[in-house]
Amino acid sequence: MRRSGLSKTRERIYTFIRKFYREHDYAPTVRDILRGCRLSSTAVVQYHLNVLEKEGRIHRDPEVFRSIRLADKPGISSVPLLGTVAAGEPIPVPTAETWTSQALEIMEVPEEITEGKQLYALKVKGFSMIDALIDDGDTVLMEPANTAEDGDMVAVWLKNEQEVTLKRFYREGETVCLRPANKLMEPIYQYPENVEIQGKVSAVLRKL
Amino acid sequence: MRRSGLSKTRERIYTFIRKFYREHDYAPTVRDILRGCRLSSTAVVQYHLNVLEKEGRIHRDPEVFRSIRLADKPGISSVPLLGTVAAGEPIPVPTAETWTSQALEIMEVPEEITEGKQLYALKVKGFSMIDALIDDGDTVLMEPANTAEDGDMVAVWLKNEQEVTLKRFYREGETVCLRPANKLMEPIYQYPENVEIQGKVSAVLRKL
DNA sequence: ATTCCAGTGGTACACTTGTGCTAATATAAT
């Protein structure tokens, strides 16, 4: 008998449960495991399930069919809400530590929006970004960035003006053109030395 | 029978399943639902589960105990994208059949946004709603409604003008005041006979 | 040897569960 090391059948059972969960999104029964692991007695399965539970690797409710749960979690992208952004304030740029340590809240967003990228969220205060069609109370999802491509919606820090605005970014010869998303309003032109890109706006979320 | 609006028992069953999942991490049986919703026949539960499955809100494997799975992953709701909305077009109002049958796409959004409510999504085409801070290409999440409270952002159909706009709704004596979200722009006043509420705007989603 | 124990096999019981069937009721449309 192997005192050190893991029981082979028990590991096969455990991995089978994982596999079964991936394929069905619900737990297998004792007899599902029996067939899946080519065992010949429900008692064997029962025995190993009891051990696995005692080891804390699974949970079960007595007498409830398909009640096996793994000490495991589904992966949804959670995004830290790092603070608020208002007119005249620089946007806080997150570091590895601030990422979750000083998060006010963890927001859960679909992967569709993040596309796997590491984003952070900011709550917009005031109407200073209304020309970017961003309202008071909206949430913006930011992607950390120092540079931008033409057409990107970026958060820029204007050194002389000492303020942050959200604009679409275009290079035009020697200057930089910053266009509001709202086409009714006029673009502004700046020298590259005066603009500092703080991040790309990846999405806007408005809850009414 | 109510053709518009959702079956009450069916919604109770659906929310019970969600609640049960939150509490147990596995699906309820038909009889769990029966007891939890204080119904008196498994056939009633079976009937509504069949409808829910036809509507695409749940999935089941035949003859498998506790095989109910929600179309919504935990923390994420799926919302049918029913079409586009542009100036001069009425907003399509969904019925039970159109819910998933004619959905162009199923969008996944955080449950934080839907708050459990049954919403549908529309893609905005053109700039007709820019005074509501809604851009071309934005997605609006609509909640079906015929009435509105003061301050609600609603989609209204103006009969005389034959067009839909998104505005904030206020009653002012005999008339109805419709305010653009953009405070730079002027509100319009209408007689109640001319406005027909098509739904509440529950959220705005902009992907850049 | 003997004892101990993790692990395996086989089986049976009592209960649970999805489903099918029939009937009844309620509301809407004609």
Next chain:
DNA sequence: ATTATATTAGCACAAGTGTACCACTGGAAT
């Protein structure tokens, strides 16, 4: 009123299911 459709009700059956029980194997410690 009549028809159609949605919903509720009661019940029975076959199969699925967790669990208890007993017997057995093989290696390790004594």
